[in-house]
Amino acid sequence: MLPLYLTTGEPAGIGIDITLALAALPFGQRIDRPLVVLADPALMLRRARKLGLDVNLIDYMGQEIPAPIGSLYIRPVPLRVSVVDGQLNPLNAPYVLEQLSVAADACLHGRAAGVVTAPVQKSVINEAGIAFSGHTEYFQERAGVAKVVMMLATRTLRVALATTHLPLRAVPDAITPALLTQILTILIHDLRTKFAIAQPKILVCGLNPHAGEGGYLGREEIEVIEPVLAEFRAQGIDVGHALPADTLFTPRLLKDADAVLAMYHDQGLPVLKALGFGEAVNITLGLPFIRTSVDHGTALDLAGTGRAEAGSLVVAVQLANELANAHL
Ligand SMILES: NC(=O)C1=CN([C@@H]2O[C@H](COP(=O)(O)OP(=O)(O)OC[C@H]3O[C@@H](n4cnc5c(N)ncnc54)[C@H](O)[C@@H]3O)[C@@H](O)[C@H]2O)C=CC1
Numbered sequence: 001m002l003p004l005y006l007t008t009g010e011p012a013g014i015g016i017d018i019t020l021a022l023a024a025l026p027f028g029q030r031i032d033r034p035l036v037v038l039a040d041p042a043l044m045l046r047r048a049r050k051l052g053l054d055v056n057l058i059d060y061m062g063q064e065i066p067a068p069i070g071s072l073y074i075r076p077v078p079l080r081v082s083v084v085d086g087q088l089n090p091l092n093a094p095y096v097l098e099q100l101s102v103a104a105d106a107c108l109h110g111r112a113a114g115v116v117t118a119p120v121q122k123s124v125i126n127e128a129g130i131a132f133s134g135h136t137e138y139f140q141e142r143a144g145v146a147k148v149v150m151m152l153a154t155r156t157l158r159v160a161l162a163t164t165h166l167p168l169r170a171v172p173d174a175i176t177p178a179l180l181t182q183i184l185t186i187l188i189h190d191l192r193t194k195f196a197i198a199q200p201k202i203l204v205c206g207l208n209p210h211a212g213e214g215g216y217l218g219r220e221e222i223e224v225i226e227p228v229l230a231e232f233r234a235q236g237i238d239v240g241h242a243l244p245a246d247t248l249f250t251p252r253l254l255k256d257a258d259a260v261l262a263m264y265h266d267q268g269l270p271v272l273k274a275l276g277f278g279e280a281v282n283i284t285l286g287l288p289f290i291r292t293s294v295d296h297g298t299a300l301d302l303a304g305t306g307r308a309e310a311g312s313l314v315v316a317v318q319l320a321n322e323l324a325n326a327h328l
């Protein structure tokens, strides 16, 4: 069976800690294919010692079955400089990016079924002089696709984003009819193919307070968003009208929705995290391979303390495995 690759991300953060926690998962919570960790083995072993964990690292040589309990498969990626837990060092930015390129290329060349990512510190990669906004954009470019969609999901709520890592000032200009058409097309396609929802019901947030209040609080809803939604409705897609975000994110409206489309990062994700932080998963839609991720960041304050929760990573690995099995 093809493996899933797991990138451990920022070496000074909790990516290593939550990855080590996977080794102890009981059989009931384990996936049915190999999981291959991309990391520096010495860093993994040092952090395991600090956390009092006994983890056996096995070099991945194409094994077809999961590693035994207490073990992890590893594909070594060498640190560029040694790590002080919790302290960022731009000299290790190439180490972080090598994990991403190895994982993406394994997926693109049919050597991996998908990639699960632990968090990276976007700022320190930029400090190293390498322009980087996020995994989502990185994998989009590496895969050579025109657009992907970031969607975070809990058991009861899926929130997709029209724009991702943009300064707020740039958001209104980025929301064009062409972008919204691309995003909705990918969202509908992947809800059908990845989540088996034949006729998805999608709620769409407006951009402005009160969805523009009839044009008195902004005209993007009238001039950009509504015309696109009308085109999708004309094709029989259940997208409704642009709703004020504070009205949309209420239980009565959410209970029948398959997904929400928010216009920008902090319009949609705070609600999702308030409802399910620690058990949500981030999925990149529109890629030619499976990519899931955790719902949290690098938590530098917790690296090596034993207080990092691995719940979101467990869900991210399990979802990637389910999606991979569905595409066998
Ligand atoms: N997928 C990714 O690569 C993501 C990366 N980030 C990056 O993470 C960095 C730090 O972001 P912050 O806003 O500080 O968010 P954060 O999620 O790292 O931390 C926020 C708070 O939640 C706690 N926390 C986070 N994960 C936890 C876990 N697994 N168990 C227990 N407590 C946890 C932290 O200790 C902190 O108090 C940023 O550079 C950001 O770019 C943020 C989100 C996703």
Ligand SMILES: NCC(=O)COP(=O)(O)O
Residues within 6 Å of the ligand: 133, 134, 135, 136, 137, 269, 282, 293, 295
């Ligand atoms: N807040 C979630 C997030 O920003 C994830 O970004 P990415 O690194 O998965 O693109």
